Amino acid sequence: MIKWIIFDAMGVIFIVGDDTNDLLVPFIQGHNKRILKKTINEVYLRASLGQITSRQFWQEVGLGAQYPQIETVYLDTQLILDDGFTSVARMMSKQYSLALLSNDVSEWSAYLRNRFAMDFLDVFVISGDIHCRKPDLNIYKRFLKEAGTQAGECVFIDDRCKNLAVAKSMGFKTIYFVRQPKKSDFVPDASITSFNELENAIENICQQIIERVIFY
Template sequence: MRALILDMYGVIIKDPEGGLLPFINRTFPNLSRDDVYLHWNKADVGELSSLDFFRKLGFEGDLDKIEKEYLDTVEINHSFFEFAPLLKKHYHLALLSNDLSEWSRYLRDKFKINDYFDAITVSGDVKIKKPDVQIFKLTLDKLGHSASDCIYVDDRRFNLVAAQSLGMDTVLFNSRNVQYEGKTVANFEELANLLIHNK
């Protein structure tokens, strides 16, 4: 059996840029993307907790409530729920996500997607983020598969390059409408057709 490794944001979760900056700018209109991502990049590898991330940006008061208000703006690509059971008949499934530990756990629990995966790797848990090849190697170890047995799906081309460097086959989930010379799909239906047809 081969393995399929999926990215989270821009693939399973809608809106590849996320609603984070608009959410923050409602309270702090002068904060730029660089201001926000200075702290987010630290939280993304577990150097800041999710509540400390909001605190660093200037939020005060009930930070748990503020965080939940943001996370509840995040939507899932509902076609995943048709795709995943179908693909599990043919592939081991893994999730590989750059995300804050707390956010990933909340969203995975909320949308009840944990049980679809044989392995889950989140940057905030392991202190490494894509495109560092070490996070891909960790995922391979969890799966017990070699890179050549894996197909990696992401909406970011530089993450696909990292996976390819290890010998993985790759597919761009093109939710950003970018130019790409390799294998590309626009949705989970196309991905299912590609993966099952090619088995």
Template sequence: MIKNLIFDFGDVFVNLDKPATMREMSKHQIPALSENLLQVNQQYEKGLISSEAFIKSYQTEYPKLQEHQFKNSWNAILIDFPEYRYRFLKKLSEEKNYRLILLSNTNEIHIDWIKENVAFFEDFKACFDAFYLSHEINFRKPDTEIYEFVLQEHNLEAGECLFIDDTKENTEAAKSLGLHTWNIDPEKEDIIDLFTARKELF
């Protein structure tokens, strides 16, 4: 029996354009990311370096890159947050049938953009029993430690959890620990259809 719903954020609630960041960076003569910058991205997502140090890492490799150019490119992945998805979650929260947890790989620059551009963000956040962002807890998916952290923090049984994420690698890692999963396809599926898409679990 599912008692706990664990949600990803991007392409579950917030619409993303994942190739957009590199499309924008290519306009500033950054055709691809070095292995060093890929590692820096992961460190930043885990909150192991500051936003200032993160931006500086890019400027070290690309000295002509201006901070505003980088931030605009970095945030290009974020499209919008349809309010109907927030309404769906709010209803779930009010019904109190499930513990609601958000578990997202994200970073300070992206969350700052969300706070500035999504009027209902704080109300959305308040719907959850726990709200975990990778850069705040120093773990990131698909590392198993992040799922173990959530299970231990709330004394959850893995078999009573449904984890929803758009990235197969992340849902496979959760599944390996015994969680039920829904690898949502954002091009064909929507979180508001949760109870029909995985009706066998409810």
């Protein structure tokens, strides 16, 4: 029986999947033309693992003098919420527990959850809080511990097959959110291209579980 619906953030809740290279790098280089893309990625990785704070992140990319305003501008202007997410999530929260499982800077995730009033989330596991990132097995284990549930009771939605593959190997049901089709040998339990398709996808997964139980 499915009890939990777990959302990834970037590429699912927010429409851009590779926010680091597509949004953060050009934003920072627009303010600091001398910094390299590689440097930004390296500093961001450390921040998303909780090794440095968001303040330290902006300092290390040469924009510390503009903190915290620069951070607010970035989060308010660059990250676009999928129009369909909130209404669908609120509807699904009447039937399921909802969670967020995301690779992100702790402070950024907290700001965005507050800004977009994601009070319907029952559990959120953020890489910056627990010092490991998807697809590390430990981040999925941490979710199961915090939610007090089992993998077979969960549907995990992500836009990256490598993240879904680890979840599926643990027993999670998986939904591939297709923003930009990518070649992969991974076969999810369902695929969607918009939140309008999510309810049907979950119903189909639940039906598959019932049929499997009856068959065996």
